[in-house]
Amino acid sequence: MADKPKEQYYTPPPKLGKWEGFKIFLWNSETNQFLGRTAGSWAKILLFYCCFYAGLVGFFAAMMAIFYTTLDMKVPKWQLDSSLIGNNPGLGFRPMPPESHVDSTLIWFKKTHGNSDLWTDKLDSFLEPYRSPNPEYEKNTFVCDYDIPPPEGKVCKVDISKWSPCTQSEKYSYPNGHPCIFLKLNKIYGWKPQCYNDTENLPEKMPQELKNHILSEKTLNPKVLNTVWVSCEGENPADVENIGSIQYIPRRGFPAYYFPYTNIEGYLSPIIAIWFEKPTSGVLINIECKAWAHNIVHDRTERRGSVHFELMVD
Structure with a gap:
């Protein structure tokens, strides 16, 4: 018996080439x-x-x-211990090495005409806001002193015009081989220094030379004790021998009346100049500077409270 033909319930689609199928799609x-x-x-x-x-x-x-x-554009929501920055300011130095050597902390120049322009140009840029403050914020600035803090809504003026030889007109003494390095504390909103007003409890690790300076200031002008003190010294015995004498301009630290930082327009971080009067030429000198206050902890790995850099003058 012959097989019955299979019933077909659909018509199969026609077989199309790739191009024909794409056109239909x-x-x-x-x-x-x-x-x-x-x-x-x-x-x-x-x-x-x-x-x-x-x-x-x-x-x-x-x-x-x-x-x-929930935000205030001028007041951070998280402050001090609650913030990622914390409540321990870092210490920074200027001039910084070129961007091509971003990981370096070496200031290296020669005592020849024009050779130090890289560094002096960087200082010119950094100090421009201090030399020529924004006139729009001039009304917010106030000439402060240890017994004359800024009024509410005002900030203390930072006058660098008489910081000889660390001035623009003197090229910050770089052509003479006696460079000026500027130090600043990083801004932390609301942070107030707890200064060493009690000279009987100075920390053991504080350099003896700085202790002597604080004691002499206490005798001459006790108000000056309200300062975040700064010390700079060579890290190793060879560095101590080669660093030479140092001058701190205009004073040995950051006056406490510049704090706290509260984001008032026109605020400029306090700075000081470290003038290396006669560093040994042709020698790499490792230098560490520290800021001193009860609430400043030194931690080089975390870049808190201190700063390290190298200086080499050829």
Whole structure:
């Protein structure tokens, strides 16, 4: 008995080449489909995604608006111990090495005409806000002293015009081979120094020369004790021998009346100049400077309270 022919319930699609199949995928004239969808299907999916992303953008905008209502543009939400910065300021130095040597802390120059321009130009840029403060904020500045703190809403002026020889006109003494290095404390909102006003409890690790200086200042002018003291010295015996004498201009530290930093417009961080009067030529000198206050902890690895750099004058 002959087999019955198999019944076929559908018509198989015609076999098409790759190019013919691609053309039909782009536009199928029989079903009026573009890229596999009819106009109605495209309209529905586009409407869905427009509504979906509009809702997403609206939700994000609402969350951002609520978030910004909790912020003050001038006062950080997290301060001191609660912040990532913490409550221990770092000590920085200027001029910094070129960006091509970003990991270096070496200040190296020759005592020849024009050879030190790289470093003096960097100091010119760093000190420009101090030489020419923004006139718009002039009304916020105030000439302070140890017994004349700034009034509410004012900041203390930093006058560097008489810091000879660490001035722009004298090229910061670099052409003479007696360079000036500027030090500054990093700004931490709301931080106040706890100064060593009690000369009976000076830390053991404080250099004896600085202790003697503090004791002499106590005799001459006790108000000056309200200062974040600074010491700079060679790290090794050879460095101590080659560093030569040092002068701190205009004083031995940062007066406490410059603190706290509260983001008032026109505020400039207090700075001091370290003048190396006669460092030994042709020798690499390792130098460490430290800021001294009860609430400053020294940690070189974390760059807190101290700074290290090298100096070499050829």
